[in-house]
Amino acid sequence: MPAITSTGAYIPYYRLKREEIGRAWGGGHQRGEKAVANFDEDSITMAVEAGRDALHGIDRQAIDGLYFATTTAPYKEKQGAAVIASALNLKKGAFTVDFTDSLRAGTNALRAAMDAVKAASANNVLVVAADCRLGAPGSEFEQVLGDGAVALLIGKEGSIDFVSSYTYTSEIIDQWRLDSQNFTKKWEDRFVATQGYLANVNEAVNASMKEQSLNLKDFNKVALYAPDARGHQEACRILKLDSKTQVQAPMFDTVGNTGAAFALLILVAAVEEAGAGDKLLLISYGDGCDIFSFHVKEKPLMSKERRGVQGYLKTKSYLPNYEKYVRFRKLMEVESGRRRPPQVSSAVVIHRDRRMIYSLNGSECTSCGRAFFPPQRVCLYCQAKDQFKEISLTERKGKLFTFCKDELAQSIDPPVIVSVVDLEGNLRFYGQMTDRDPEKVELDMTLDLTFRKMGEAEGYYNYFWKCRPVR
Amino acid sequence: MKVDAIRDKVAIIGMGCTKFGENWNMSVEDMLIDAVYEAYADAGVEAKDIEAAWIGSVASAFTGETLARPLKLKAKPITRIENACGTGMDALRNACFGVACGFYDMVLVAGVEKLKDSGYAGLPEFFVHPVYGQGFTAPGRWALIATRYFQTYGIKPEEGKRALAKIAVKNHHNGTFSPKAHFQREITLEQALNAPIIAWPLGLFDCCPTTDGAAAAIICPADIAKSFKDDYVLVKGFGVAIGPCLGKEDIDYKYDHLPETEAAGRQAYEAAGIKNPRKEISVAQVHDCFTIAELTEYEALGFCELGRAVQEVEAGTFTLEGELPANTDGGLKAFGHPLGATGLRMCNELYLQLRGKAGPRQVKNPRFGLAMAQGGHPGMLMPIVTILGCRD
Numbered sequence: 001m002p003a004i005t006s007t008g009a010y011i012p013y014y015r016l017k018r019e020e021i022g023r024a025w026g027g028g029h030q031r032g033e034k035a036v037a038n039f040d041e042d043s044i045t046m047a048v049e050a051g052r053d054a055l056h057g058i059d060r061q062a063i064d065g066l067y068f069a070t071t072t073a074p075y076k077e078k079q080g081a082a083v084i085a086s087a088l089n090l091k092k093g094a095f096t097v098d099f100t101d102s103l104r105a106g107t108n109a110l111r112a113a114m115d116a117v118k119a120a121s122a123n124n125v126l127v128v129a130a131d132c133r134l135g136a137p138g139s140e141f142e143q144v145l146g147d148g149a150v151a152l153l154i155g156k157e158g159s160i161d162f163v164s165s166y167t168y169t170s171e172i173i174d175q176w177r178l179d180s181q182n183f184t185k186k187w188e189d190r191f192v193a194t195q196g197y198l199a200n201v202n203e204a205v206n207a208s209m210k211e212q213s214l215n216l217k218d219f220n221k222v223a224l225y226a227p228d229a230r231g232h233q234e235a236c237r238i239l240k241l242d243s244k245t246q247v248q249a250p251m252f253d254t255v256g257n258t259g260a261a262f263a264l265l266i267l268v269a270a271v272e273e274a275g276a277g278d279k280l281l282l283i284s285y286g287d288g289c290d291i292f293s294f295h296v297k298e299k300p301l302m303s304k305e306r307r308g309v310q311g312y313l314k315t316k317s318y319l320p321n322y323e324k325y326v327r328f329r330k331l332m333e334v335e336s337g338r339r340r341p342p343q344v345s346s347a348v349v350i351h352r353d354r355r356m357i358y359s360l361n362g363s364e365c366t367s368c369g370r371a372f373f374p375p376q377r378v379c380l381y382c383q384a385k386d387q388f389k390e391i392s393l394t395e396r397k398g399k400l401f402t403f404c405k406d407e408l409a410q411s412i413d414p415p416v417i418v419s420v421v422d423l424e425g426n427l428r429f430y431g432q433m434t435d436r437d438p439e440k441v442e443l444d445m446t447l448d449l450t451f452r453k454m455g456e457a458e459g460y461y462n463y464f465w466k467c468r469p470v471r
Numbered sequence: 472m473k474v475d476a477i478r479d480k481v482a483i484i485g486m487g488c489t490k491f492g493e494n495w496n497m498s499v500e501d502m503l504i505d506a507v508y509e510a511y512a513d514a515g516v517e518a519k520d521i522e523a524a525w526i527g528s529v530a531s532a533f534t535g536e537t538l539a540r541p542l543k544l545k546a547k548p549i550t551r552i553e554n555a556c557g558t559g560m561d562a563l564r565n566a567c568f569g570v571a572c573g574f575y576d577m578v579l580v581a582g583v584e585k586l587k588d589s590g591y592a593g594l595p596e597f598f599v600h601p602v603y604g605q606g607f608t609a610p611g612r613w614a615l616i617a618t619r620y621f622q623t624y625g626i627k628p629e630e631g632k633r634a635l636a637k638i639a640v641k642n643h644h645n646g647t648f649s650p651k652a653h654f655q656r657e658i659t660l661e662q663a664l665n666a667p668i669i670a671w672p673l674g675l676f677d678c679c680p681t682t683d684g685a686a687a688a689i690i691c692p693a694d695i696a697k698s699f700k701d702d703y704v705l706v707k708g709f710g711v712a713i714g715p716c717l718g719k720e721d722i723d724y725k726y727d728h729l730p731e732t733e734a735a736g737r738q739a740y741e742a743a744g745i746k747n748p749r750k751e752i753s754v755a756q757v758h759d760c761f762t763i764a765e766l767t768e769y770e771a772l773g774f775c776e777l778g779r780a781v782q783e784v785e786a787g788t789f790t791l792e793g794e795l796p797a798n799t800d801g802g803l804k805a806f807g808h809p810l811g812a813t814g815l816r817m818c819n820e821l822y823l824q825l826r827g828k829a830g831p832r833q834v835k836n837p838r839f840g841l842a843m844a845q846g847g848h849p850g851m852l853m854p855i856v857t858i859l860g861c862r863d
Contacts (some may be wrong), residue, residue: 338591344599402616402726405671418611430719454602464602
């Protein structure tokens with residue numbers, strides 16, 4: 001029986017208080033705050049983070065499928081899952097797929113992963129879902145939509161058994177975004193709520209309970225997607241769920257609606273709190289519903305390294321104002337000052353150095369044992385030539401050996417913290433620091449590494465690793 | 472290797488230097504013509520006398536044609552040199568070998584850089600990987616050593632910044648006596664300390680400007696120098712120490728010292744027969760692209776012990792009136808830093824000082840002068856040291 005064998009999450013470091021959005025545009029605002037991806041993050045980088053969170057202590061060579069779900073694929077033509085698989089250092093034979101264009105993409109991917117394992121075409125499939133959607137400035141979507149990612153490892157045996165799935169497709173124009181548009185659109189509120197979300201969820205849940213002879217009351221926790229907090233409350237009322245005990249908190253006030261990742265993120269939060277014997281129900285929505293039920297056989301073991309939803313909710317920093325958000329999401333053209341021409345790139349160099357760039361592979365000299373990044377053919381310490389093996393550094397922590405705050409360097413969020421980091425295993429990483437408060441950067445602080453977007457030179461995304469204060 | 476094989480073999484008989492600054496109305500060719508013709512006049516030679524030439528430029532030249540075309544040098548051996556900020560000095564060094572081995576009797580060396588046509592402040596990026604080492608600037612890379620140097624020696628950032636500011640104030644002061652300097656005005660300690668941050672801990676006045684300029688030298692074998700100029704200057708020795716340039720990546724690299732600069736200094740001292748640089752060097756031009764560079768170079772070049780530079784600055788050791796005047800013409804900080812020209816500009820100042828022609832900034836009875844052009848940045852340094860001396 002397919003099972004969830006591990007889970008992971010990623011909620012970006014920055015939050016924007018909704019009152020800041022209200023301040024910018026006048027009028028009211030919704031409660032709480034929303035999670036905002038840093039300027040160097042996108043759905044691919046967030047998916048990598050969630051994937052790493054799920055894969056702590058797990059042999060990455062054992063993963064034979066990576067399904068990436070998003071409605072905000074950085075590339076329209078080019079696979080996101082391939083980038084993620086490279087950054088996660090998965091084997092070449094892993095089956096990589098992008099599930100896109102639907103808010104149900106996350107649960108679509110989950111269903112496909114369950115089916116693959118059930119059919120024995122794969123042993124371990126990592127489902128990663130991430131979204132980084134934009135609401136038009138001043139819109140309700142701008143307040144509601146948040147950024148985040150989630151990962152579920154599906155295998156043959158684990159602590160959370162997959163019991164059943166049900167799917168229900170319903171074509172309706174309630175919410176959409178054209179190929180040429182940046183911002184999510186919707187039809188009039190009441191139509192969207194009554195004929196779209198609520199009607200579909202109600203029909204699909206009832207149909208699934210009936211088909212599978214289940215009773216909603218038997219579920220200990222329901223992870224229920226909703227477009228917004230009000231929709232969530234109404235759906236709970238219609239489904240007669242006990243919203244105090246039976247419904248997993250949907251994080252509207254803390255994260256926001258994370259699109260294709262949202263239902264799965266709520267499920268992972270439920271899994272983190274679940275106890276042995278619990279029955280979980282997952283309900284997604286987007287042109288229909290995907291519904292899954294799970295049985296928690298034993299309380300899932302969480303590696304200490306795993307941050308999960310709980311860990312990522314706790315570590316955060318507020319964007320000082322709405323204007324910073326505008327800058328991060330490039331909502332306005334801004335003057336960056338006359339600086340030397342920005343980054344240049346070459347697809348050839350990226351290809352040649354792909355293992356160093358994506359998997360952060362350094363070299364370990366097989367003659368003297370010392371390690372180095374970037375990889376060196378001739379050992380700095382013993383001069384041995386071509387006697388090295390590649391080692392991935394992505395999961396190492398380090399201490400800040402020296403730094404500066406470079407105000408002259410071009411950045412969307414100056415200053416650039418130029419960092420020399422002494423990593424575990426006696427080697428050094430030289431790069432930029434992200435997700436940091438410049439006032440709190442100090443020598444010897446503990447850092448780890450994170451996969452980020454360096455820029456868009458030559459018209460494609462240039463990904464690489466940065467360091468960041470451990471969250 | 473016989474490091475002293477070059478000592479007293481080569482003489483500088485003429486030098487020229489353009490006004491350094493934002494030379495909006497001068498091209499690379501204009502600046503080379505002005506610097507070289509000044510050197511011709513100083514040496515009393517003409518273009519037809521030149522047997523070979525070396526041209527140094529980091530980013531403003533393309534082969535020897537950069538020199539041949541404006542100067543109308545015809546079918547001469549001309550080599551273009553590039554070695555980062557040591558470029559001009561390395562052009563001189565290579566030319567000196569050409570003379571010392573007896574191959575050439577009259578050689579032209581020139582260095583030039585045109586930075587202000589770019590449209591932005593600071594330097595272009597020279598060696599760019601698409602993602603690795605991306606997004607950093609020269610002040611950022613030098614600031615890395617300031618942070619760690621302060622930590623190693625228990626210097627509070629405020630104290631460290633004060634010493635750095637004093638270096639900036641000194642060099643601006645010296646620049647007021649240099650008619651060709653980019654900046655010729657005093658700054659105050661408060662101005663330097665309160666300036667906007669460029670790359671913390673470095674502020675605006677810790678950084679040299681972006682400058683256009685050119686400088687040139689005429690060299691010949693020492694034994695024929697007297698027929699051109701009575702007060703020629705002798706080349707005493709060179710030191711160059713490059714590599715492995717992996718300090719940013721090498722965990723053993725401690726970022727509180729400049730080991731390559733120390734090695735280059737040692738070579739040059741051995742070449743020149745100098746045992747105690749603090750006592751024997753009369754005047755020094757060091758590479759103050761950033762004030763922290765000058766501070767750490769004092770230590771690397773043996774002007775003071777490790778960790779002592781802040782106290783020496785506070786004591787005024789390196790001022791015009793001090794025990795070992797450094798950057799007497801204002802240095803990169805005030806005279807400016809057109810990369811390929813800088814090494815020759817430093818030698819030009821030594822050439823003036825050693826001949827007693829430095830005007831109001833003249834130091835007393837100099838015997839040996841040291842110039843050090845520092846390519847790169849901590850972790851990736853390419854220092855070149857030249858020691859010049861008075862003729863006997």
